[in-house]
Amino acid sequence: MIDSVLVANRGEIARRVLRAARAMGIRSIAVYSEADAGWPHVREADEAVAIGPAPARESYLSIEHILDAARRTGARAIHPGYGFLSENWRFAKACEEAGLVFVGPSWQVIQQMGDKVGARAHMQRAGVPIVPGSDGPVASLEEAARVASRIGYPLMLKAAAGGGGIGMVRVADESGLAQAYATAERRARAAFGSSALFIERYLIEPRHIEVQVFGDGRGQVVHLHERDCSIQRRHQKVVEESPAPRLPAGLKQRLTAAAVTGARAVQYTNAGTMEFIVQGEEFYFLEMNTRLQVEHPVTEEVTGLDIVQAQLLVASGEPLPWRQEDIVQRGAAIECRIYAEDPAKNFMPSPGTLTRWVAPSGPGIRVESGVAEGCQVSVHYDPLLAKLVAAGATRDEAIARMEHALESFVVEGLRTVIPFHRRVMASAAFREGRTHTQMVEEGAFNA
Amino acid sequence: MPEEVKAHITGVVFQITSKPGDSVAAGDPVIVLESMKMEIPVEAPRAGTVREIKVAEGQTVQEGDTVAVLD
Numbered sequence: 001m002i003d004s005v006l007v008a009n010r011g012e013i014a015r016r017v018l019r020a021a022r023a024m025g026i027r028s029i030a031v032y033s034e035a036d037a038g039w040p041h042v043r044e045a046d047e048a049v050a051i052g053p054a055p056a057r058e059s060y061l062s063i064e065h066i067l068d069a070a071r072r073t074g075a076r077a078i079h080p081g082y083g084f085l086s087e088n089w090r091f092a093k094a095c096e097e098a099g100l101v102f103v104g105p106s107w108q109v110i111q112q113m114g115d116k117v118g119a120r121a122h123m124q125r126a127g128v129p130i131v132p133g134s135d136g137p138v139a140s141l142e143e144a145a146r147v148a149s150r151i152g153y154p155l156m157l158k159a160a161a162g163g164g165g166i167g168m169v170r171v172a173d174e175s176g177l178a179q180a181y182a183t184a185e186r187r188a189r190a191a192f193g194s195s196a197l198f199i200e201r202y203l204i205e206p207r208h209i210e211v212q213v214f215g216d217g218r219g220q221v222v223h224l225h226e227r228d229c230s231i232q233r234r235h236q237k238v239v240e241e242s243p244a245p246r247l248p249a250g251l252k253q254r255l256t257a258a259a260v261t262g263a264r265a266v267q268y269t270n271a272g273t274m275e276f277i278v279q280g281e282e283f284y285f286l287e288m289n290t291r292l293q294v295e296h297p298v299t300e301e302v303t304g305l306d307i308v309q310a311q312l313l314v315a316s317g318e319p320l321p322w323r324q325e326d327i328v329q330r331g332a333a334i335e336c337r338i339y340a341e342d343p344a345k346n347f348m349p350s351p352g353t354l355t356r357w358v359a360p361s362g363p364g365i366r367v368e369s370g371v372a373e374g375c376q377v378s379v380h381y382d383p384l385l386a387k388l389v390a391a392g393a394t395r396d397e398a399i400a401r402m403e404h405a406l407e408s409f410v411v412e413g414l415r416t417v418i419p420f421h422r423r424v425m426a427s428a429a430f431r432e433g434r435t436h437t438q439m440v441e442e443g444a445f446n447a
Numbered sequence: 448m449p450e451e452v453k454a455h456i457t458g459v460v461f462q463i464t465s466k467p468g469d470s471v472a473a474g475d476p477v478i479v480l481e482s483m484k485m486e487i488p489v490e491a492p493r494a495g496t497v498r499e500i501k502v503a504e505g506q507t508v509q510e511g512d513t514v515a516v517l518d
Binding site for chain 1: 455459481482485507
């Protein structure tokens with residue numbers, strides 16, 4: 001077993017990994033930027049190392065600073081969390097070259113799945129369905145127009161090097177293609193340093209359903225069932241749940257089988273997520289997240305398993321701790337992401353100082369929080385303050401618990417999306433499990 | 448009449464997309480702020496000519512701060 005782990009992240013996910021390390025008797029090391037010196041994740045580790053000023057590229061995104069912190073503290077392993085360097089294959093490779101255990105898949109798989117065009121092609125060869133689109137990056141506007149006439153409108157232009165919904169542009173019809181192509185190229189270049197674009201059919205009112213997978217790198221892969229993450233703003237998730245409501249058993253079986261097939265095809269090691277877009281009875285591979293997912297707690301709640309502890313075990317070279325038949329989905333769990341954003345102003349960021357923070361508790365309630373009263377929530381990082389998870393024997397019970405928890409959550413000093421979540425929980429669409437990825441932008445949950 | 452263009456959120460100046468002398472239409476971005484991993488344009492409240500940009504790239508601005516002046 002590894003005897004020490006450095007957590008190359010901040011906020012709630014750093015605390016989550018530190019907790020797992022502590023439970024397993026592994027020495028833990030936190031890193032922090034100047035802006036985070038007084039934050040909870042720094043206090044909770046056995047050791048903490050300052051890695052630079054507030055801007056992420058000078059601290060949490062600095063491979064050099066993080067490897068230096070690992071050297072100075074004698075860390076044996078590095079857990080990247082999510083975001084920051086977690087899907088940067090150069091970082092995973094640098095860890096390996098420095099003799100450190102990277103808690104995640106091999107750098108080769110991160111690289112392979114990080115190239116979204118290559119990943120689609122790879123999955124298609126493995127027999128996993130993909131959204132109709134271009135076979136790779138398109139070379140020009142003329143080629144884009146040819147592909148578009150083959151697959152039909154509406155369609156989506158996506159950055160080949162992208163992810164997380166950044167840089168995507170929707171095209172309603174042929175007349176909008178030229179302008180959208182220029183916009184998408186510009187955004188892709190600004191965000192990812194490459195203007196390469198690919199094209200996909202834009203699906204109408206689809207659901208986002210993903211499958212948690214776990215591999216041992218020797219061809220053994222299990223799944224931990226599905227999560228429905230259809231409620232999104234700016235193509236990023238806000239509410240997630242497991243099981244996916246109203247998912248026919250046959251469709252679920254095909255989804256989990258495709259996820260396992262896909263992960264096995266790349267000899268996947270450690271925790272990963274196969275994301276799919278679902279329309280009616282059809283599903284298509286969207287992308288693979290080669291890391292721990294923000295919404296992993298809903299899976300932990302319904303399976304009773306600890307995904308982060310399993311990550312540390314498998315990274316240590318131990319076999320998978322579960323067989324497929326041991327992994328049972330019981331009851332229901334829902335997660336609401338508590339973002340420092342103003343839902344009344346189209347989810348604009350709301351940085352500020354947390355003057356009051358009273359998180360809910362009670363049966364079935366789990367709060368994964370990165371903050372404490374007095375924390376200065378800065379402009380430099382992601383707006384996620386905490387994740388509120390409610391579990392119950394049934395979905396109705398989980399919803400009722402979530403409603404009470406949201407009602408009793410007290411946050412002062414900045415605005416949060418809690419009022420939005422209360423409207424979601426109260427809506428007929430959510431209660432009936434009839435949600436899709438375009439609902440938030442259509443204003444379905446507006447006050 | 449000169450009109451001040453104010454930041455509607457707190458953020459760091461990511462990009463300055465106009466310069467003194469530029470004509471802008473209502474809704475055109477004058478500067479782009481970055482806050483919490485989002486890029487948010489600060490738009491001209493009306494048509495006019497940019498008289499002055501009052502911020503520099505990398506500078507932190509608070510909600511309500513003046514970032515530019517239109518003629």
